[in-house]
Each structure stands twice: as structure tokens, then as C-alpha cells.
Amino acid sequence: MAGIVEIKRLVKRYKGNVLALKGIDLEIYRDEFFVLMGPSGCGKSTLLKTIAGILDYDDGELYINGKDMKNVPAYKRDISLMLENYALFPHMNVFDNVAFGLRMLDKDEEEIKKDVMETLALLELKGLEKRFPNEISGGQRQRVALARALVIRPSVLLLDEPLSHIDYRLQRRFASLLKDIHRQISGTAFILTTHDQHHGLSLADRMAIMNSGLIEQVGHPEEIYNEPHTLFSARFVGEVNTFMGEIQEVGADSVWVKTDIGYLKSRKPNAADNLVGRRVGYIIRPEKIKISKTGENAENSVKCIFEYLNYFGHYVEAIFRAPHNVRIKSTIPTYNLPNFKVEDEYWLSWSANDARTIIKPSVVEGVDIEDLIYGR
Amino acid sequence: MFIEKYGKYLLLLPGLIIIVFFLILPLILIVIVSFMQIFTFREPTLTLQNYIDFVASPQTPTILLNTFGMSIGTALLTLLAGYPAAYVLAFKIESIKIRNYIISLLLVPFFIDWNARTIAWIPILGESGAVNYMLQALNIVREPVQLLFSRWTLLIIWLQTNILFAIFPIYLALIRIDPDLINAARVLKAPPHRVFYNIIFKLSLPGVVVGFTFVFVNTLGDYITPALWAGGIQVLGLSISSFAANFVWPYAATQSTILILIALAVLFVLFKIVDIKKLVE
Known part of the structure; x- marks a missing residue:
């Protein structure tokens, strides 16, 4: 056509x-x-x-x-x-x-x-x-x-x-x-x-x-x-948590990325070879994150401190503080809202299949991956 | 209390005093005098005789035709000549700097004394002037042509002295047009000439009307230029000045009143045709 x-x-x-x-x-x-x-x-x-x-x-x-x-x-x-x-x-x-x-x-x-x-x-x-x-x-x-x-x-x-x-x-x-x-x-x-x-x-x-x-x-x-191809499109469409990292290990269909909040596992990016050692953006959408009091037996879990809620009517955005002062947001339907306590510890977890490792910051040449993530 | 409430109107006072004492009151006086007859050893009496004389005078049609015909003609010609210039200035010259240079150049004639500007027409249009020299050099004519002292001389001179009053209001109206209106017309299937007529020209009409008014009023009140260059054609202004010079005040006042009334009527009709209020909003 x-x-x-x-x-x-x-x-x-x-x-x-x-x-x-x-x-x-x-x-x-x-x-x-x-x-x-x-x-x-x-x-x-x-x-x-x-x-x-x-x-x-x-x-x-x-x-x-x-x-x-x-x-x-x-x-x-x-x-x-x-x-x-x-x-x-x-x-x-x-x-x-x-x-x-x-x-x-x-x-x-x-x-x-x-x-x-x-x-x-x-x-x-x-x-x-x-x-x-x-x-x-x-x-x-x-x-x-x-x-x-x-x-x-x-x-x-x-x-x-x-x-x-x-x-x-x-x-x-x-x-x-x-x-x-x-x-x-x-x-x-x-x-x-x-x-x-x-x-x-x-x-x-x-x-x-x-x-x-x-x-x-x-x-x-x-x-x-x-399936965003670049970090730019991932961040422009919908809300997303982005962590700067480096690929440490490559499996058959997954990769492990070293980030400020620990080793995180995601699905293997489609594209390139020579993945090990690449600086990448690790992304996870807020609605894919599960919150629990005890660390679940999940592929990725991070211990965080609860900070505050952003109320949006039919859903809320819960903001957590992970190690190295990294902020993580999670969205929860309002009808399902647990009673969060400020400064309490929670475990945030998600499956590797929901997370993505993005190699390309943007199709525009010369965009640095760190600049894009930290907005410099 | 009073000052707080009405204090702001005090600012109108200086202007208002000048307009009332030096424009409105004299105008009212002119209208009153126009109904008078003055006798040497008697009190003046109120009468319609001056108006009857004016209407009955065999010269009146010629004078009116000369006066309003020349003014309206000049105004139309000036607009016709000024519009393209304003258009080029507004749309074709993108650099604001160059635009401002051109506008400054247009203002140059106004730095020169009126008398000098008037006399300058002799070396231009005179028998041994620039235009005749050129015509002879190009073998278009053999003997010098009489270019001065006719209706056409007056038209050319008025055109030159007034064209800026046409260019400026049109230019100001044109630069106010949102370029997106032109873009909208273009994507709505309007070819260039219809974009011009339906959008650009119609939206510039307030400028055209103001330009017309300027030139029309300017030329209507100017009786010196016709007296100098027009080769003896009678206009109302000239007639008024000669009656006034001979102390026939009532008849001069009558002619003045009629001049003002006809001018107002022309402008009234013009503003009726072009709904300026709708366009300016």
C-alpha cells in the first residue's frame, strides 16, 4: 500500500x-x-x-x-x-x-x-x-x-x-x-x-x-x-524510571546492568554485539513495579525509603528513595492504595521481562547518555 | 473627592481648550457670518441671500467640479501609486533595517522648506527643465512642451507632495496583517491574486481609507499650489481667499461652510461604504 x-x-x-x-x-x-x-x-x-x-x-x-x-x-x-x-x-x-x-x-x-x-x-x-x-x-x-x-x-x-x-x-x-x-x-x-x-x-x-x-x-x-528504540523516545512517551548503568554480563536472552542502585536484570536488547561494558540506560515503567514490605523473590528488587505521594485521581504516583539518593516512582491504582508511611522501608521489585536496556540515547548525533538522563 | 473622581479628565483640558477656542468656536462663527449681510451704515442682518447667490452663480458648477474633482482624483491617483510602494515595503523587504532606511529617505522632502520645494518644480517641469531636456534628447519632441501651469501640473505636484500620506497608513495597515491569515488563505486553495484581493487588500482597507482622507483633506485646503501652478483654474479655496481679501466676509464664510459640508459628505459616504469600525476591531 x-x-x-x-x-x-x-x-x-x-x-x-x-x-x-x-x-x-x-x-x-x-x-x-x-x-x-x-x-x-x-x-x-x-x-x-x-x-x-x-x-x-x-x-x-x-x-x-x-x-x-x-x-x-x-x-x-x-x-x-x-x-x-x-x-x-x-x-x-x-x-x-x-x-x-x-x-x-x-x-x-x-x-x-x-x-x-x-x-x-x-x-x-x-x-x-x-x-x-x-x-x-x-x-x-x-x-x-x-x-x-x-x-x-x-x-x-x-x-x-x-x-x-x-x-x-x-x-x-x-x-x-x-x-x-x-x-x-x-x-x-x-x-x-x-x-x-x-x-x-x-x-x-x-x-x-x-x-x-x-x-x-x-x-x-x-x-x-x-519497545522504545532510544532513551529519548522512552522518556518522551509515558512516565519512566531511567537508571544510568553499564552492561556487566550477557545471557541468552537477558543482560545484567550495573547501576547506582545495584545489579539489575533486563531483557537483552535486540541490536548490537559487544554489549559488555557499554554505557546504557536501564528503564522500567512505574506501573510495572510491585511494592512490598518484605523483599519478594523477584528478578530485580531494591530496598527503598518511601517519600511522598502524587495524587492523580484514579491513580497515585508513589515516590521512593533508593540507594545513592536515586528517586524511583511507582504508579498504583487508587482503589488499591496501601497505607504508606513516610520514611518507612519498602521493597520495589519487577521482572526482567518488563525492564529494557537501551543502548542508543537518541538518533541525534552527539547526545550523551548521561546528559540525557540527568538532564544536563 | 472631586479630584479623585474627575482628576483624570483634567489632562484633557489643554487640548480641549485649544480645540474649542481655535477650531470649534471659529467654525461656529464662520457658519453664523455666512448667514449675514453687511451694510456700510446699518446693522448686519440675517439672510439666506449668500447661499442663494452661490447656487445661482454661473461659476459654481465649474468651481465645485474643479475643487472636488481635483482632490478626489489626486487622492485616488496617490493611493494607486502609493499602494504598491507600501506593499513592497511591508512584504518584500524583510530586513527591518533596510525598511527603516527607505522610510527615512521618503521623509527627506519634508526637511526642505516649502518654498524651495515649490520653486524646484521650475527646473524640473519648466521649458528648459529636466523633463523637457530629456524629451528633446530622446527625440520625442522637437520644441519644449508646456508642462507647467495646467491641471496636470497640479496633479503631478499634489501627487508628489502627498504620496507619503498614502504610503504610511497603508504600510501600517499591511504590517498589522497576521502572516498566518495569508498562509491560511493559501492552504484554502486561494491563488496569489485572490489571496491579495480577499485577504491582504480587504484587511488593508482601513489604511486606504485613512490615506484617502489625508490626501483629500490636504488638497482640498490647499489653494496656494493651484494658484501658483494650475494655470488659472478656479478652486473653492482660491475663491474664498479672494473674497476674504476683499473683505466680503459673509460670502467667503458661505463658501467655506459649503466646502466643509461637501467634504464631510464625501467622507461620510466613504466611511459608509467601507465599514472601518469592523475592520479596525
Whole structure:
């Protein structure tokens, strides 16, 4: 199956020869909800605007529907874009804003009216046709921006940080609205950028983690969460405990890593040979950690001091202090919460199969593993 | 108590005094005088005669047409010439430094005395001036052409002296346009010329209206330039000044009132067509 968007070794230079995109390879399929996720400045918006045709690219190839997009202006591409600040036309009312794209396509007014009213109904905007952008609420403005991008029925709908300027409740509502609409209309790929991992994970059919103009990893959210290729993607998707260490021993399907909190066993990393002596990151997800009063007969167990709880409603995060002042967090469903006592000793344990030893800090060259873990 | 509540309005006072005493009151006086008839040995009387005389005068249509035709024409021409310059300044020159240099250059003529600037038209448009020299050198004409002292001279001179008043408001309106609005239009299938008309031009209309107002009002009140260069065409300002110079105050006041009323009417219609309030918000 050929992708609706195909990107090959895409390079974008900003003024002063700063590389914004350093060679992106990506394929996005029809009907897919694809999320580009990464910290601010990682190039995700640049990539989106390059696909849209607002920005030009310097090297590599970009195909939409199999057609080469070099020198194809934005208005001739089969895409639509919802911009981060919505960019509603202030001199047009809601109806005219939404109708803009259809009018540019020279559809007849009857058809435009029908399509616009349909889209407005779909996004719960009926009755606001005559209002101007400065006369409606932030959430309504956002839905108008979506309606305007959606109504021209592009093959690719690009959404630049649509969830970043509204409060949490509206974010949730808008995210589920997006998911609903994506299910209802077929033949359209959604590409969304976000720096928020919760929305990224929950919306994506597939996602790409971006870092400094490169893609760290592409895959289903679950795949990236469970099998991160680099420490960067492990730490960007979900919560994780990371321990800096060195591989001491390699077994048939497991490795032992020497860390500040002791020797820890994990599943053997897929990749390389010469594992012994490599500096690595040892990771374990907080929900995989079991807490007990007496050291269980587990593959990994560490004696810790309980420090405090972070309450999140349906779950809590318990913070422990391991040897050498290393912090470990564990998440526990609230209904199952034991009565922790501050400064009491507990044993934290987990199985080697749930832990991962990650060799590569990042696909970006020159990132030091220690700098990444200790955030220097 | 009183100072706390209304103290802030005291700041309006100096400006308000100047406007009331030197603009509003004189204007009211002009309107009152325009209804008077003055006799040498009698008290002045109130009458409509001045207005009747104005309407009945065979010169009136020509004068009105000259005055408002030249002003509106100049304003439109200036906008037409100024818009591309403002557009280039706002969108095509990315370096703020170069932009500021160009803006400073545009301001240079204002450092030169009005008289000097006026006289400078002789070596430019005169019979042995630069333009005629060029036309002859290029064999376009054999004898020098009369370029000074006509309606067209006035148009060229007004265009030159007023173009900055068109460029600036348009430029200010253009740089206020969010580039993402242009991007949004582009991804919404608008080809460049429709992006320009639907987004850029429409959002710059407040600047266009302000530019028009500046140039229109400027040229309407200027009777010296027409007197010097226009080759004897009559405009209302000139007529007012000659009646005033001959102490026929009431008739000069009548013409002034009519000038103001028509100017206000033109601006009123303009602001009705272009809903400036909606655009500025």
C-alpha cells in the first residue's frame, strides 16, 4: 500500500544555514490518524508546514497522492491546514470563513451553502453563521478553524498544535471530536502535531517521535511505549524510571546492568554485539513495579525509603528513595492504595521481562547518555 | 473627592481648550457670518441671500467640479501609486533595517522648506527643465512642451507632495496583517491574486481609507499650489481667499461652510461604504 504522503530524506534549512529538518523519512497512509510528537523546536511544525506548502524544502522528496510536490504551491496541493493560532479571517463572519475554501474552488453558491451548513452542524456551530470571529468563544473559534479546513474535503488534513491554547476540559472534548470526525469521514489522513504526550498517545493510529529535526521512532503508540528504540523516545512517551548503568554480563536472552542502585536484570536488547561494558540506560515503567514490605523473590528488587505521594485521581504516583539518593516512582491504582508511611522501608521489585536496556540515547548525533538522563 | 473622581479628565483640558477656542468656536462663527449681510451704515442682518447667490452663480458648477474633482482624483491617483510602494515595503523587504532606511529617505522632502520645494518644480517641469531636456534628447519632441501651469501640473505636484500620506497608513495597515491569515488563505486553495484581493487588500482597507482622507483633506485646503501652478483654474479655496481679501466676509464664510459640508459628505459616504469600525476591531 502506497502512502498518501511520502517523505524521503527531507531537508529544510532556515536562514543562517540552521537545519530545521535534517533528513526526514516518513510514510503516512490513507485513513490514518498520524501524530507528530516532540518537544518545542523539534521541527514538527516545520514538517507540517512543509507538507502544506507554506514552507519550501531544500532537499529530499515529498509526494502527496503520488505526485511530486517540488515547486507545487500550497493552493494546488490536496491538503488543508488548521493553524496553531486558528488564523480566522477577522473581516469575515463564521459562514464566510468556512465557505472561503469552497469559494476559492469556484463551487456554486447553493452547493457551498449546503456543505458549509453540514460541516457547521457536524461541529456543533449551528446558529453562529453570522457572528464574527471576535464575537465567539475560544472553543468555538477552534471548531470554526477545523470546519474551515475540513469543508474542502482534502486528502490530507494537517492540524498544527490544535490542542495547545485551550483549557484541559476543552482539550479533551476537542480531542474526542477529532477522533469522531476522523472515523466518520473516510479517505482522509489526519496529521496532527503536539507536544502533549497524553493527547498524542490517545489520538494516534501511528505516531512519530521527533527530536532536533530528526525522527526518533515511528510506530503504534503501544509499540513505542513498550519497545522504545532510544532513551529519548522512552522518556518522551509515558512516565519512566531511567537508571544510568553499564552492561556487566550477557545471557541468552537477558543482560545484567550495573547501576547506582545495584545489579539489575533486563531483557537483552535486540541490536548490537559487544554489549559488555557499554554505557546504557536501564528503564522500567512505574506501573510495572510491585511494592512490598518484605523483599519478594523477584528478578530485580531494591530496598527503598518511601517519600511522598502524587495524587492523580484514579491513580497515585508513589515516590521512593533508593540507594545513592536515586528517586524511583511507582504508579498504583487508587482503589488499591496501601497505607504508606513516610520514611518507612519498602521493597520495589519487577521482572526482567518488563525492564529494557537501551543502548542508543537518541538518533541525534552527539547526545550523551548521561546528559540525557540527568538532564544536563 | 472631586479630584479623585474627575482628576483624570483634567489632562484633557489643554487640548480641549485649544480645540474649542481655535477650531470649534471659529467654525461656529464662520457658519453664523455666512448667514449675514453687511451694510456700510446699518446693522448686519440675517439672510439666506449668500447661499442663494452661490447656487445661482454661473461659476459654481465649474468651481465645485474643479475643487472636488481635483482632490478626489489626486487622492485616488496617490493611493494607486502609493499602494504598491507600501506593499513592497511591508512584504518584500524583510530586513527591518533596510525598511527603516527607505522610510527615512521618503521623509527627506519634508526637511526642505516649502518654498524651495515649490520653486524646484521650475527646473524640473519648466521649458528648459529636466523633463523637457530629456524629451528633446530622446527625440520625442522637437520644441519644449508646456508642462507647467495646467491641471496636470497640479496633479503631478499634489501627487508628489502627498504620496507619503498614502504610503504610511497603508504600510501600517499591511504590517498589522497576521502572516498566518495569508498562509491560511493559501492552504484554502486561494491563488496569489485572490489571496491579495480577499485577504491582504480587504484587511488593508482601513489604511486606504485613512490615506484617502489625508490626501483629500490636504488638497482640498490647499489653494496656494493651484494658484501658483494650475494655470488659472478656479478652486473653492482660491475663491474664498479672494473674497476674504476683499473683505466680503459673509460670502467667503458661505463658501467655506459649503466646502466643509461637501467634504464631510464625501467622507461620510466613504466611511459608509467601507465599514472601518469592523475592520479596525
